[in-house]
Amino acid sequence: xxxxxxxxxxKLEVIIEPAAKEDFKVISKDKIRFSAFxxxxxxxxxxxxxxxxxxxxxxGLMCLRDFPPEMxxxxxxxxxxxxxxxxxxxxxxxxGVAGCMIAFACRESFKRGYQGWVFLIPKTYLIEHYSSAxxxxxxxxxxxxxxxxxxxxxxxxxxxxxxxxxx
Amino acid sequence: xxxxxxxxxxxxxxxxxxxxxxxxxxxxxxREALLEAYSEHRKKGSAKQSEKAKLIALLxxxxxxxxxxxASDKFNKELYFGYFLKEYIQRLExxxxxxxxxxxxxxxxxxxxxxRHRKPTEKLIFRLxxxxxxxxxxLLWFKILEKERAYELQHNRNIxxxxxRHVKQRLEFSF
Numbered sequence: 504x505x506x507x508x509x510x511x512x513x514k515l516e517v518i519i520e521p522a523a524k525e526d527f528k529v530i531s532k533d534k535i536r537f538s539a540f541x542x543x544x545x546x547x548x549x550x551x552x553x554x555x556x557x558x559x560x561x562x563g564l565m566c567l568r569d570f571p572p573e574m575x576x577x578x579x580x581x582x583x584x585x586x587x588x589x590x591x592x593x594x595x596x597x598x599g600v601a602g603c604m605i606a607f608a609c610r611e612s613f614k615r616g617y618q619g620w621v622f623l624i625p626k627t628y629l630i631e632h633y634s635s636a637x638x639x640x641x642x643x644x645x646x647x648x649x650x651x652x653x654x655x656x657x658x659x660x661x662x663x664x665x666x667x668x669x670x
Numbered sequence: 671x672x673x674x675x676x677x678x679x680x681x682x683x684x685x686x687x688x689x690x691x692x693x694x695x696x697x698x699x700x701r702e703a704l705l706e707a708y709s710e711h712r713k714k715g716s717a718k719q720s721e722k723a724k725l726i727a728l729l730x731x732x733x734x735x736x737x738x739x740x741a742s743d744k745f746n747k748e749l750y751f752g753y754f755l756k757e758y759i760q761r762l763e764x765x766x767x768x769x770x771x772x773x774x775x776x777x778x779x780x781x782x783x784x785x786r787h788r789k790p791t792e793k794l795i796f797r798l799x800x801x802x803x804x805x806x807x808x809l810l811w812f813k814i815l816e817k818e819r820a821y822e823l824q825h826n827r828n829i830x831x832x833x834x835r836h837v838k839q840r841l842e843f844s845f
Binding site: 534538539540541565570574575576577578581582583584585586590591592600601610613614616618619620622623624626628629632633636642644653657658659662665 | 677687688
């Protein structure tokens with residue numbers, strides 16, 4: 504599993520592992536790099552961090568929510584994901600951080616017997632971008648209050664993402 | 671914490687989608703309705719899935735479980751070579767005898783391996799790689815064996831003790 508240094512094209516090995524209690528302390532102090540969400544609210548949930556193999560610095564965070572068959576869904580939801588600030592815009596230090604984390608979620612989905620199915624709930628204006636960046640398919644589950652529905656990766660989409668980012 | 675408006679000022683929609691996924695802000699009731707609708711959709715999606723896609727999902731699940739087991743520090747005596755081989759055969763919905771024929775192995779030998787009465791040969795492992803069209807490479811199977819061997823060596827010193835009588839000369843010092 505690798506991310507890329509866009510400047511040099513160098514591939515760098517990364518590790519995705521569960522975030523530990525100490526990590527949440529680091530994240531809450533590191534408000535410049537992780538500014539979008541209050542990750543402390545999620546510390547009892549299934550949160551993973553991505554870091555370089557050679558470095559403990561957290562480059563990305565992701566919260567997964569498990570919907571097993573007994574809950575009728577049989578898929579994993581990516582509830583929350585944040586790439587560290589320096590890896591977001593033009594001039595970013597690393598590219599592929601989110602891709603690796605989403606592919607990791609797909610791999611977890613296969614492991615848990617959900618056939619790779621992963622979903623997220625998008626903001627309307629991001630729908631086309633999640634689709635072009637990661638191959639998510641939009642499923643407009645219209646409910647009275649929200650029209651944006653769900654975006655999902657099925658077995659084939661999940662497998663493609665794993666091959667792209669985790670091989 | 672940055673507000674969504676600030677994030678939207680700093681990043682283009684493409685950059686946001688490539689670096690952030692926002693939490694669902696629906697009320698519990700709205701969310702329940704959404705998940706119920708998604709559950710129906712998911713069931714239909716599963717029913718529509720081709721047999722090939724279902725098999726690929728089952729085999730990927732097995733492969734990822736093997737990879738994670740190999741990578742973990744823990745040893746589980748239930749997860750031995752034969753266990754994973756049995757899983758591979760079962761997921762293909764084949765009988766042991768039929769599978770033995772497909773890889774040209776004596777069915778009795780296959781049965782002994784599955785039941786942990788015999789270690790697999792290199793030939794069998796190479797044939798597993800070929801049978802799986804390299805989706806389960808020989809190296810993956812060898813690593814399962816290697817993990818078993820390391821555990822045996824750590825926990826059963828008799829393996830070494832039994833060989834002592836064959837060693838006529840040894841180093842006189844230890845590091």
